[in-house]
Amino acid sequence: MSKAGYDAFISCNHAAERAVARALQRTTRRLGRPWYRLSGLRVFHDDTSLPASAGLWSSLEAALRASRTFVPLASPASAASPWLRREVAWWRENRSADRFVIVRPGKAIARDPVAGDFDRDTTTALPEDLRGWFVEEPHWVNLGEDGRHDFRGKAATVAAAIRGIPKDDLLSEDMRQQRRLISLLTGLLVLALVGAATAVWQGRIAASERDRAEQQARLATSRSLAAQAQYLRDRHPTWRACTPPPPTKRSPASPPFSPSRCTSRPCSPAMRTR
Structure with missing residues (x-):
């Protein structure tokens, strides 16, 4: 035909x-x-x-x-x-x-x-x-x-x-075509599920990488600020003198350090030797 x-x-x-x-x-x-x-x-x-x-x-x-x-x-x-x-x-x-x-x-x-x-x-x-x-x-x-x-x-x-x-041949062929269609749809469904799972997995990896990058950026920023502060202390002795010393074991007679003891002016020799 x-x-x-x-x-x-x-x-x-x-x-x-x-x-x-x-x-x-x-x-x-x-x-x-x-x-x-x-x-x-x-x-x-x-x-x-x-x-x-x-x-x-x-x-x-x-x-x-x-x-x-x-x-x-x-x-x-x-x-x-x-x-x-x-x-x-x-x-x-x-x-x-x-x-x-x-x-x-x-x-x-x-x-x-x-x-x-x-x-x-x-x-x-x-x-x-x-x-x-x-x-x-x-x-x-x-x-x-x-x-x-x-x-x-x-x-x-x-x-x-x-x-x-024959009618039986036609019905057999119809059943065969239906099975092929079911197999095709099943395969497409499996591919869709695998694709969805892969997308979720990649999304989680991307989120983890983003969090790690943000953490590293914050760490780099803090290190940069610390380096700038160290640079300013090295170039300005007045700021270095007014910077609180690192915590050490002190005697009970020694008074604690107070920022109010320092002014914008250079510290006096007596205060520096104290």
Whole structure:
């Protein structure tokens, strides 16, 4: 199939089966798709895929021509729809019955084994255009009355028929792709956790280095101030004389040093010898 074509064309009565058709389109596109692709199958449904154009039938005919499989949702409402009957007539005229997959939401289809055709009395879900077309019993999928019970499994049957592969192979491939996606997400989560732990560790190291640098800066500042003070004491004897001596053991008769004994003027000789 070319990139511009479709794997399947879903036809239905919008008033009766729009929700079922959308769910079928969404599920068949996702089954078995690789994790890096948006969809595994290209499925046309006029409610979501039809472009805005002036000619409705010309757009539908172009989509039919580009599709490999025709998937009608069979119901009494669809059988009475002129659009579905026109699409069925086009497919019968231009395509093979082998690529015709009937999906029936209800139980309005019955096969007459004697006549080799659908039972005309009980089959009300198919249009008259399909009478006598199928040499053998066609492939159909019964969604049930409500279309909810095991919908994914029945949609997988439709998707497998569209792909032309066994249903078990499709489900196995879908499970394999899910496991690959889980493994990828797990790996990304582990990388994210390792990155976060590394960032915290580096932040703590940076904080420790910053504290050490600040401590060294304070130590350097104190040493610089001490060196300046020592320099001033060496150049100014008056300041050196007024500087308190280092603490030593003194006799009880010696009075303690008091800064008030020194003034801005040089100390007297008597005070210096004391």
